[in-house]
Amino acid sequence: MGIVVIGTSFMDVKGFPHDVYLPTGRNVGRVEYVHGGVARNVVEDIANVELRPTYVSIVDDTPLGTAVYKKLEKHKVNMDYVLTLPNGMGTWLAVFDNNGDVAGSISSRPNFMPILDLLEKKGDEIISNADSVVLQIDLAKEIVKKVIDLAEKHKKKLFALVSNMSIAAERRDFLKKFDCFICNELEAGILFVNDYSDKTPEELCDIISTNVLKANIPAMIVTLGEKGSVYATISGEKGVYPARKVQVKDTTGAGDAFCAGVAIGLTYGKNMADSIEIGTHLAASVITSSENVCPRFLPEELGLDIKID
Numbered sequence: 001m002g003i004v005v006i007g008t009s010f011m012d013v014k015g016f017p018h019d020v021y022l023p024t025g026r027n028v029g030r031v032e033y034v035h036g037g038v039a040r041n042v043v044e045d046i047a048n049v050e051l052r053p054t055y056v057s058i059v060d061d062t063p064l065g066t067a068v069y070k071k072l073e074k075h076k077v078n079m080d081y082v083l084t085l086p087n088g089m090g091t092w093l094a095v096f097d098n099n100g101d102v103a104g105s106i107s108s109r110p111n112f113m114p115i116l117d118l119l120e121k122k123g124d125e126i127i128s129n130a131d132s133v134v135l136q137i138d139l140a141k142e143i144v145k146k147v148i149d150l151a152e153k154h155k156k157k158l159f160a161l162v163s164n165m166s167i168a169a170e171r172r173d174f175l176k177k178f179d180c181f182i183c184n185e186l187e188a189g190i191l192f193v194n195d196y197s198d199k200t201p202e203e204l205c206d207i208i209s210t211n212v213l214k215a216n217i218p219a220m221i222v223t224l225g226e227k228g229s230v231y232a233t234i235s236g237e238k239g240v241y242p243a244r245k246v247q248v249k250d251t252t253g254a255g256d257a258f259c260a261g262v263a264i265g266l267t268y269g270k271n272m273a274d275s276i277e278i279g280t281h282l283a284a285s286v287i288t289s290s291e292n293v294c295p296r297f298l299p300e301e302l303g304l305d306i307k308i309d
Helices: 038-048 063-074 116-126 141-153 165-177 185-191 201-215 255-266 272-287
Strands: 003-006 008-017 029-036 054-060 078-085 090-096 101-110 132-136 157-161 180-184 219-223 228-233 240-241
Touching: 003 078, 003 116, 003 255, 029 038, 029 063, 038 054, 038 063, 038 132, 038 219, 038 255, 054 063, 054 116, 063 078, 063 201, 078 116, 101 157, 116 132, 116 141, 132 141, 132 255, 141 157, 141 165, 157 165, 157 255, 165 180, 165 185, 180 185, 180 255, 185 201, 185 219, 201 228, 201 240, 219 255, 228 272, 240 272, 255 272
Parallel strands: 003 054, 003 132, 008 090, 054 078, 132 157, 157 180, 180 219
Antiparallel strands: 008 029, 090 101, 219 228, 228 240
16 A cells, blocks of 8 residues: 555645745735645655555545546545545645745645544554555644554554644644654744754754653654754664755745655665655755656665565
């Protein structure tokens, strides 16, 4: 069944200025509608490495939902566990500045509780056949707990990704159940109630290492944009990994591609540093385009010895 990804699907509405962005003024530009959502992006990124993942989610019973479903199906994502329901997807509205960075955003979240019923009925079937599980940790507590229980029962690696860190921080006691938690610098600050914006990567690496040990989190990776990423494990392993220098067009989805790459590496036998290299490679390929996901890669291009159909 490959890697199972569990989380929400979104429709992203993105605005780009033609000139210097004025936060309080009128900006002439263009508006794009793109399939989005952290989990939806991650599952497509994994599929784009030809790894045939399985998606557990909800889409709308509208043409927009149908388009999301058909696109993922075309990319050879297993859609057997995707529900089609009214108002099944969320919406993310974002405005970008002339540097390609998000200047402001707002989102509406869908009701994801029907997934709990699906997991009660078919959870053993889904998780027992998985190579690993990637879970959006800011879902309802009941869903997170159910997935943790299933992953422990079937002895599957479990990775956490986040869409809304304020919600995820309320579930910080769950993080010790995940093999690895991936977030960005701002999200790490919310989790540990601190501001790390003035820290160098080396300083933040030491801080994260200390906090991982205190919080009993097995492993954590924090992305730092153009400064790369830092990682630490409960066994004391830690390090700083540089970003790739590329021309930035749109940063949307780069963090999701990074998460996908790390999950791929850790699932299929790579160590932490090599997994971060895969994530860094995929993230760099995203920010050079206006797409939310990475282009198609063969596993061999990322150093993976995996046979595909």
